[in-house]
Amino acid sequence: MGAYLVRRSFLMILTLFGISVIIFVLLRLVPGNIVDILFDAAGMVNPREKLKIERELGLDRPLPVQYLTWISGLAQGDFGYSYVSEKPALEEIGPRIPVTAKLAVLALVVSVLLGVPLGVVSAVRQNTPTDYVLRVLSLSGLSIPAFWLGLLILMACVAWFGAIPIYTEPPASLWDELLLLSVPAAAVGFRSSALIMRLTRSSMLEVLRQDYIRTARAKGAAPRSVNYEHAFANAILPVVTVIGIEAAFLIGGLIVTETVFNIPGVARYLVESIRWRDYPIVQNLVMLIAVVVVVVNFAVDLLYVVLDPRIKYSG
Amino acid sequence: MHIQSQRSALAGLALAGLAAAGALAPTAAAAEEPKRGGVLKFYHRDSPASASIHEESTYSTNAPFMAIFNNLVMYKQDEPQNTLDSIVPDLATNWAWSDDKTRLTFKLREGVKWHDGKPFTAKDVKCTWDMLQGKAKDSFRKNPREAWYGNVKEVAVKGDFEVAFQLSRPQPALLALLASGYTPVYPCHVSTRDMRVKPVGTGPFKFVEFKANESIKLVRNPDYWKKGRPYLDGVEFTIIPNRSTRVLGFIAGRFDITFPIDITVPVLKDVQAQVPNAICKLVPMNVSTNLIVNREVAPFDNADIRRAMALAIDRKAFVDILSEGKNDVGGAMLPPPEGVWGMPPEYLRTVAGYSPDVGKSRAEARAIMEKLGYGPDKRLKVKVSTRNIDIYRDPAVILIDQLKTIYIDGELEVIETSNWHAKVSRKDYSVGLNLTGSAVDDPDQNFYENYACSSERNFTQYCNKELETLFDKQSMETDQKKRKEMVWEIDKKLQEDVARPIIFHGRQATCWHPYVKGYTAMVNSSYNGYRFEDVWLDK
Numbered sequence: 001m002g003a004y005l006v007r008r009s010f011l012m013i014l015t016l017f018g019i020s021v022i023i024f025v026l027l028r029l030v031p032g033n034i035v036d037i038l039f040d041a042a043g044m045v046n047p048r049e050k051l052k053i054e055r056e057l058g059l060d061r062p063l064p065v066q067y068l069t070w071i072s073g074l075a076q077g078d079f080g081y082s083y084v085s086e087k088p089a090l091e092e093i094g095p096r097i098p099v100t101a102k103l104a105v106l107a108l109v110v111s112v113l114l115g116v117p118l119g120v121v122s123a124v125r126q127n128t129p130t131d132y133v134l135r136v137l138s139l140s141g142l143s144i145p146a147f148w149l150g151l152l153i154l155m156a157c158v159a160w161f162g163a164i165p166i167y168t169e170p171p172a173s174l175w176d177e178l179l180l181l182s183v184p185a186a187a188v189g190f191r192s193s194a195l196i197m198r199l200t201r202s203s204m205l206e207v208l209r210q211d212y213i214r215t216a217r218a219k220g221a222a223p224r225s226v227n228y229e230h231a232f233a234n235a236i237l238p239v240v241t242v243i244g245i246e247a248a249f250l251i252g253g254l255i256v257t258e259t260v261f262n263i264p265g266v267a268r269y270l271v272e273s274i275r276w277r278d279y280p281i282v283q284n285l286v287m288l289i290a291v292v293v294v295v296v297n298f299a300v301d302l303l304y305v306v307l308d309p310r311i312k313y314s315g
Numbered sequence: 316m317h318i319q320s321q322r323s324a325l326a327g328l329a330l331a332g333l334a335a336a337g338a339l340a341p342t343a344a345a346a347e348e349p350k351r352g353g354v355l356k357f358y359h360r361d362s363p364a365s366a367s368i369h370e371e372s373t374y375s376t377n378a379p380f381m382a383i384f385n386n387l388v389m390y391k392q393d394e395p396q397n398t399l400d401s402i403v404p405d406l407a408t409n410w411a412w413s414d415d416k417t418r419l420t421f422k423l424r425e426g427v428k429w430h431d432g433k434p435f436t437a438k439d440v441k442c443t444w445d446m447l448q449g450k451a452k453d454s455f456r457k458n459p460r461e462a463w464y465g466n467v468k469e470v471a472v473k474g475d476f477e478v479a480f481q482l483s484r485p486q487p488a489l490l491a492l493l494a495s496g497y498t499p500v501y502p503c504h505v506s507t508r509d510m511r512v513k514p515v516g517t518g519p520f521k522f523v524e525f526k527a528n529e530s531i532k533l534v535r536n537p538d539y540w541k542k543g544r545p546y547l548d549g550v551e552f553t554i555i556p557n558r559s560t561r562v563l564g565f566i567a568g569r570f571d572i573t574f575p576i577d578i579t580v581p582v583l584k585d586v587q588a589q590v591p592n593a594i595c596k597l598v599p600m601n602v603s604t605n606l607i608v609n610r611e612v613a614p615f616d617n618a619d620i621r622r623a624m625a626l627a628i629d630r631k632a633f634v635d636i637l638s639e640g641k642n643d644v645g646g647a648m649l650p651p652p653e654g655v656w657g658m659p660p661e662y663l664r665t666v667a668g669y670s671p672d673v674g675k676s677r678a679e680a681r682a683i684m685e686k687l688g689y690g691p692d693k694r695l696k697v698k699v700s701t702r703n704i705d706i707y708r709d710p711a712v713i714l715i716d717q718l719k720t721i722y723i724d725g726e727l728e729v730i731e732t733s734n735w736h737a738k739v740s741r742k743d744y745s746v747g748l749n750l751t752g753s754a755v756d757d758p759d760q761n762f763y764e765n766y767a768c769s770s771e772r773n774f775t776q777y778c779n780k781e782l783e784t785l786f787d788k789q790s791m792e793t794d795q796k797k798r799k800e801m802v803w804e805i806d807k808k809l810q811e812d813v814a815r816p817i818i819f820h821g822r823q824a825t826c827w828h829p830y831v832k833g834y835t836a837m838v839n840s841s842y843n844g845y846r847f848e849d850v851w852l853d854k
Contacts, residue, residue, distance in 0.1 A: 036737040041364040042459040043372040043752075044771040045740035049457055084364065085527045086512055092527070154563050158589075164567035166560055168553045169530070262555045262564075264529045272362065272528050272556075275733060 001312075008301075012294050019290045023283055024067050027274075033059055034083040034277045057083060070283060080280035084273075089280045093266060093288070100258070100265030103181050103188075104250050110189025111196055112243060118193070119200025119239075124227050126205060134197065141194025146253050150187045150260035157183075166262045184261040188253045192246045199242050203235040210234075237307055244300030248293040347832060349546045353852035355831065358561040359552040360574045362528045365511035368499055369447065372459045374752075374841045377496045378575055379531040379552045381845040382545075383430075384499030384516035387421050387440065387478075388490060392846050395598070395838040397756055398655050399487070399795065402494045406435065406517065416485035416793060423476040427540045429502045430521045436475040442503035444470040444480075453507050462763060462770060463492050466790075485791045491757040496843040519545035519848040528554055539848075546833070546851035558582075565826065566590055571852065572827035572834065576600050576841055580638045583824045595826040596836040597641060601649045602752040604633070604710050606816045607775050612745050614695070619683050621813040622667075624746075626680035627721045629673045633713055633819050643820045644669070646806040647761055650820060653838040655756050658803045667811045680721040689722040699725040701748040702735040710818065711748040739774045749774065751815070756839040758802045762786045766814055777814035830854050 035053045039045045054060045058069065073080055079089035122134040158164050165184075171177040207213065208231050216226050251267055258268035266285060273281040304311045363376040368384070371377075387407040390397040404410075407421035427435040445451040448464050466489070469481040480489065492498060505515045514522050517540070520533035531552040535545055553570070555561035562582060565573050566589045576598065578586055583595060608615045608624060615621060634642040643650045646666065650657035663669050670676050689695050699718075701711040708729060715725035725746065730738055738744060753761050763786060764770055768778035785805050792798040810816060825836045830853045837844040 031731070032734040032737055037733040038364055038457060039740075040733050040736040041371050041373055041375075042457045043736055044459055045737055046457070046771055053456055082527075086508065151559055154560065158563050158567045162567060164560075164564055164569055166555075166564060166569070168564070168569060259557050260560055262553070262557070262560055264526070269528060276364075277733070 008298060012298065015294055016287065016290055020071060020283075020287060021067075023286045024063075024070070027277070027279055027282060028063060030274075030277065032277060034279070035059065037276055070280070074284065074287065079284045082273075082281050083278045084276050084281075089284055092281060093269070093285060096264060096266040096269050097288075099263060100251075100254060100267055102177065103185055103254060103258070103263060103265060104247070106178070106181050106185035107188040107192065107250055107254070108243070108247055110185050111192030111246065114189065114193035115196025116200050116236075116239065119197040120204055120227070120232060120235075122197065122201040123204030123208065123235075134201075138194040138197045138201075141190050142198075144191070145256075146188055146191055147256040147260050149190065150184065150257055153183060153187055154260070167264060168262065181263070184257045184263060187261075188250065188257045191253060192250065195246065196239060196242060200235065200239050203238050204231060207231045207235040237304065240303060240307060241300060244296055244303075247296050251289055347853070349833065349849075349851040350853060351546050351851070352548050353854055354549040354551055355547050355847065355850055355852065356569070356571045357550070357552045358564055358570045358574055358577075359531065359554045360558075360561070360577050361556055362554050366514045366522070366525050366531075367455070367507065367511040368497060369443075369460070369501065370455050370457045370507075370511065372754075374496075374575065374845075377842050378845045379525075379533070379550075380514060380522075381496045381499070381843075382518050382520040382533060382550060382847045383514050383522050384501075384518045385427075386493060386495075386498050386500060387423075388494045389496075389846065390494045390837075390840075390843045392844060392849055393833070393835050395835055396653060396655070397491075397494070397837060397840050397843055399491055399757075402490055406440075406500055410490070412487075416487060416791075417482045418479055419482070419489060420477065420479040423478060424540060425476055427517050428538055429504075429517055430515050430536060431502075431505075433502065433504055435500075435502075435517050437472040437478040438475075439503050440478045440500055441470045441472050443499075443501045446501070446507070455507055456511070460497060462767075463760065465763070484787065485793070486759065487793050488757045488759040488790060491755050492760060494843070495755045495760075495840075496845060497754050519846065520547075520550055523549070528556075530554060541848065545848040547847065550847055562586065565593075568828070571831050573825055575825045575836070575845070576823040578824040578826055580641050580822070580824075583826075586824075586826050590826070590828075592829050593826045594829060594831075595824045597822050597824040598836050598838045599643060599649055599653045600752070600821050600823055600841050601654070601756055601839055602750055602841070603645075603647070603649075603820050604706075604748065604750055604818045606714065606818060607739065607744070607747040607749045608813070609742055609745050609747075610776060611742060614687070615745060617687065618813070620687060620695075623680040623683040623687075623721055624718065624723070625668045625810075625813045625816040626676040626683075627717050627723075628668065628714075628816060628818055629717055630669070630819055631671075631673075632717070633710055636713060637709055637819075638822060641822050643822065645820050646810050646817055647765070647815075648758060648802060648806055649753070649756055649839055654820075655839065656758055656799060656802045656806075658806055662803055662807075666807050668816065669810070677720050684722050691722065694722045694724045696724050696726070697746050698728040698744075699746050699748060700728040700730055700738070700744040702732050702750075703729045704732055706821070707735075707748060707750060714748055714818070740771070742774075742776065747774075749815075750821075752841065754840060754842040758786075758798075758805070759790050762789075762805065766809060775815050777809075777812065779808075779812065779814075782808055782812075 035050050039050060082089050082092050085092060118134050122131045125131050154164055165180060167180060171180055213226060213231055216230050254267035255271050258265045270285045361375055364371055366380050368376055368380055385406045387405060388402050389405045391401045391403045394401045406424050408424050410419060410421045412419055423437055429435055446455055447461060449461060466483050466486050467480050468483050471479045471481060501510060502515050519536055519539045521536045523532040523534050525531045534549045535547060564570050583597060586593060587595060608621050610616055630644045634640055645657045648654055648656040651659055668676060699711055699715050701707040711727055715727060718725050739747060751765060764772050766773060766777055767783060782805060789798050789801040792801060827834060832851050832853050833849040835844060
């Protein structure tokens, strides 16, 4: 196990290095830089002033030098400055992380709390009206885009309650914040829950057809015990894998949801920063997301050992 | 020396005409006693690049930050139409022209303090214009309006409270530029970098914070030099890039007022249906949608083909499709009644390409194309480039459809919005559809900025030295009636030369709840009406 951990840690570092190179190169391949965009806001381009700003920002230096400057700074905890706000990147990113983190966790909780139990119910009651309803629900979750669902929710709230659950100022308490975030979390979580529900259902159905389940039933075990103790425990493993992957993909869903609900999180900020070619922000944020994804995947792999004692990792 | 004080009879007539047309209807607020307190809540459509008005060219910056500052002079904030006669003193108490109209002297207000407590003096005025003219040590990162002051030789200081603009030639309309929301006076003692992130002004509201992509907050300046103003405790802008969300926010009452001219004609219907008591003003934005043709790229280096393209445009179709008939047809200058300098309809009809008989114009265009070797079997293929925003894309699609009638098959090339100006500045396009906004409804701003040979914003590189002489002539003319006739003549020539054929001038609306009082939506500029010192909330 120790050797496995060392190997995985090394692979994690290698992956993050690869990501850093890819994001750095991709950003430079996108046409235009921050200076073009600053001048776009000015409605003209003055080549003399453009060159001056590029020099100030170090954008005139060779790409390898720019990469090394960024990566060595990052290694020392220096995230650089936002080209747009001219504030330290960490000062810009820092306050937005908890907002997105809370929303992501809430959305994940919604998706798991909805997806897993409903998937189990759907499997246990296969080909009954309950199953049909749940399957339609999961299909709609997969096919409705998050932004459209978000807008529908907002329109419904305005039409029925005369209020709109969007973020316009920092909530007064944690409870208020959770209340505010619960609506967008439901919008994002609904889509993820649909996937989890379908996977849980098919995984359960597969397990329910196994010989040992038939044996348990033949022995006279209670249906509840068969379904939830014998079958569910074995069906959950692929679901956990998907939950891990969904946690990473959630960031993608949050970009749209944060925009629709006007939540000042990192996901929306990332898109804005890409639009502005704010390299220090984009590079550091992508690296941050990469770290989260890599760590979550690692944690999921370790969770397998806990969930299934037959799994053993070796160097 | 002639001291400016009275409004001309001409302007009075123009305003009376507008009032009769309903555009300048007086608000009920005028009769009510203003109440103090409250925070005016706007939504903002996007996050401005910085808080420094002098460094940006978008009213996304003006609208939230203009109230921090004062100008030397400004457009009267409760008059919807900006004219030379609606200019009132601001940091200057009065102004005077020398007899030869080449020196403009301002007496400055005494006892005014910057928000950080330092005194305002004539040095600050000099400093500001030295930076605008690129003469100062601490320069702007971007200086988009340097060209506005090409005629200013020097800004001379006499004592602490007098300043004079020495001009190379007479330019009565310099005052129009100085009155714009784009022309605040900056403090000498604050760096340009600080002005981008935490601006200091002398205006009715003080800067509190600007959180990019989140919010902008201003608070009442208790030491404002204009006693009794402002009425509001503060002004807040919540940045909401998603149009549906922000409009729903206004409908739900989360905001007192929409971002200025953010409501399009189709959305306006929705807003009025859902908030029937909202006050909505649909006004010209002084933003023209125009065709740009790169005259250096074959076959568009041929003037005939450019003329054929201009003749193919059915302006009424654009207006009907995009705005249900609400947008306006005009030339380079915003058309009347809201526009002061635009060609009147009867004059406009005499301009080639503006005939209501579109069929006849297109037949003429086809004849030109056939003469150049094109026809139904030999069609010209071209990319029509435009910015990836609906107000650009939608008219571009109509343009492509209309060009088909003269054997031109256009293919839409959508350019990511942030690269648009870089691309057209590089002249990396053949045919494009562009939008041009005018901060000031005055030919001195529009002609020099968009049509002068050396201008950085002359994207089509149209260059007519003879016409530039006329630009100068109209600029020097003190008789506004004569000047107007000269402007019409220039505008007609610009359209007939296919310098940058204007397709239409857009209109959009601002809506506010009835308890917002004292807000005036300007009808011929989107850049000059955000001082908010007279706005109050009847709550």
